Amino acid sequence: MEKVALKGERIVGKLLGLKPTKKLAPFDVVDFNAGYAYEVKTVSSLALSGSNKIHIEAKAWERKQNFLAEYGLEGILMVVVIYAKDSVEVYQVPLTKQHMRISTIIKTGALVSQSS
Secondary structure: OHHHHHHHHHHHHHHHOOOOOOOOOOOOEEEOOOOEEEEEEEEEHHHHOOOOEEEOOHHHHHHHHHHHHHHOOEEEEEEEEEEEOOEEEEEEEEOOOOEEEHHHHHHHOEEEEEEO
């Protein structure tokens, strides 16, 4: 699972022209110049069925909110959906909730990258 998460972080980092942060940082990719902190969640196409949600635990959510406030950044959730080895979509939504349905993110978020 960690390999999949790292793949998603690398995809988003490359897309944004930035390097992912270290493992225990509050966010996966941060752009202080543009004012954004990116939380990356990577899922397989199997996660699209049912009511699967992205969940950020309470302590992690608090750490993220404190980091955003301290540095004056806006939180962005990037969802990397891996359909197959060479078929990936990346969606972006504001990071405003601890829990979000993946299907809602796909329906309402901005598709920022697609490869197949």
